Structure formats: structure tokens, C-alpha cells
Amino acid sequence: MMINCTINGRAYQFRVDPRMSLMELLRQQGFNSVKQGCSVGECGACTVLIDDIATDTCIYLAIWADGKAIRTTEGEVKNGQLSAVQQAYVAMGAVQCGFCTPGLVMTSTSMVERFRGKRLTEQEIRRGLSGNLCRCTGYTSIVRAVQKAQLLDEGEK
The missing domain is CATH 3.10.20.30 (Beta-grasp domain)
Structure with a gap:
């Protein structure tokens, strides 16, 4: 087909x-x-x-x-520049072995874009990431990366 x-x-x-x-x-x-x-x-x-x-x-x-x-x-990389989510993952140390990272980045990207202008709570972020398993990070750094990505997406540092 x-x-x-x-x-x-x-x-x-x-x-x-x-x-x-x-x-x-x-x-x-x-x-x-x-x-x-x-x-x-x-x-x-x-x-x-x-x-x-x-x-x-x-x-x-x-x-x-x-x-x-x-x-x-x-x-998600445009003109050699990482996306806000990718930058946040690096900045917050949300990558360990890296196997799950691409899927987590895409789920995080969806959340950041879908809820643009709304600050998600930790519980909302954890719920949004619940379909992605990570065996290395413990999720705290990933949640912080999503929070930072929301700031970067809005143009804050």
C-alpha cells in the first residue's frame, strides 16, 4: 500500500x-x-x-x-539549534543513559506546545509523562526540564 x-x-x-x-x-x-x-x-x-x-x-x-x-x-533541531525542550533537558541534567530521552523529549514537546502560556504543576507534568518510562533519572530532573522548557518557550531564561 x-x-x-x-x-x-x-x-x-x-x-x-x-x-x-x-x-x-x-x-x-x-x-x-x-x-x-x-x-x-x-x-x-x-x-x-x-x-x-x-x-x-x-x-x-x-x-x-x-x-x-x-x-x-x-x-526538533532547527538550523543547528536545539529546541527549548532539548535545551532544557541538557541544562537540567535530564539525560542519563539516553535510551528513553527521545520519547520523553517528544512527549514534553507536546505538553509545552499544548499548554503554552499555562504553567503546569509538577503533578500535571508527571501525569503527562506517565506513558514514558525511564529507569535512570528518577524523573525529578525530567520534571524540572519540562518546567524550564516552558520558561524557555516563553522567551525567559
């Missing part, structure tokens, strides 16, 4: 097996930030934004991506 979609702002056309997951397609195309974790939608390592909604690609069929706009962590 043929699908058309945009990935990080660039138009693509693919011939896909109807059983192929979007995660498999993205990884085959070199989007290595999309990690294969649990393959059952539990860990969030494969999270991307599909039409600006954080989505686990391991349980999302590639054929469903027809006509969709997909954003991966690679696409």
Missing part, C-alpha cells in the same frame, strides 16, 4: 506492508531517535508527534500515517 506523509516538514511517499508499524518504517528510513523498547505501547521510547499528538509508534500502523504530519526528535 502507498502512503504519503510529512516527516519533520519534508514530504515522503512510501510503499508499506499493511502490518508494518510506524516505528519500523521510521527506523528503516534512518530516524534512529525512534527507539524500539517494549513494542506494546507501554514504555514510550518510540514516541513521536503525529499531528502534534504524542503517539507510541510501536502500536501505530504505518498505513495510518497516510496524510499525517510526523515529528521526530531529529526534526
